[in-house]
Amino acid sequence: MDLALAxxxxxxxxxxxVAAAVLVRWRMGPPVLFRQQRSGLHGAEFSILKLRTMRAxxxxxxxxxxxxTTVGNVLRTTSLDELPQLWNVLRGDMALIGPRPTLPEQxxxxxxxxxxxxxVRPGLTGWAQVLARNSISWPERIELDxxxxxxxxxxxxxxxxxxxxWRLLRPSGVTAVGGINPGFPLPEDLIGLPTCQYSREA
Numbered sequence: 001m002d003l004a005l006a007x008x009x010x011x012x013x014x015x016x017x018v019a020a021a022v023l024v025r026w027r028m029g030p031p032v033l034f035r036q037q038r039s040g041l042h043g044a045e046f047s048i049l050k051l052r053t054m055r056a057x058x059x060x061x062x063x064x065x066x067x068x069t070t071v072g073n074v075l076r077t078t079s080l081d082e083l084p085q086l087w088n089v090l091r092g093d094m095a096l097i098g099p100r101p102t103l104p105e106q107x108x109x110x111x112x113x114x115x116x117x118x119x120v121r122p123g124l125t126g127w128a129q130v131l132a133r134n135s136i137s138w139p140e141r142i143e144l145d146x147x148x149x150x151x152x153x154x155x156x157x158x159x160x161x162x163x164x165x166w167r168l169l170r171p172s173g174v175t176a177v178g179g180i181n182p183g184f185p186l187p188e189d190l191i192g193l194p195t196c197q198y199s200r201e202a
């Protein structure tokens with residue numbers, strides 16, 4: 001199902017992806033694609049693909065919000081920067097629906113319970129994405145992902161796809177307050193966190 005839908009989406013959205021890539025190349029120069037190592041199924045690492053949204057640093061350590069271009073902001077807000085990940089789905093690195101893939105150094109900080117989100121392939125979209133995206137903390141997002149892993153079904157996946165379409169039409173939660181998404185907490189920050197409060201929302 002992932003392969004079939006990703007193929008159809010690739011054909012339909014291919015011209016949009018090409019147009020966006022040309023715009024990135026024109027406004028920011030090469031490279032057009034941003035590649036980064038992420039953790040997938042059972043923690044196996046793979047190279048995720050995105051359209052580049054930030055210019056090169058003017059000086060070492062320049063803040064990311066200062067490097068985000070106007071074109072890049074549009075791509076992020078509309079999630080068009082994620083289109084190259086259809087190739088990750090076709091390769092088997094990702095699924096259409098599942099927890100968003102995180103950095104290996106974040107996975108190293110997971111508790112035994114949190115490692116449960118690695119039991120399925122990461123997705124282009126997921127339960128945490130359609131409910132809150134980056135507007136909540138990482139521990140809260142992981143709780144949403146764990147709830148999805150425990151309750152996943154065809155009907156839930158269909159609901160996530162519909163909510164994804166709604167999110168694309170009315171974007172929200174792309175970045176946290178202040179434009180900077182919170183980093184992954186240290187292990188001691190995870191002690192005593194409440195369980196998921198969003199499993200019955202939306």
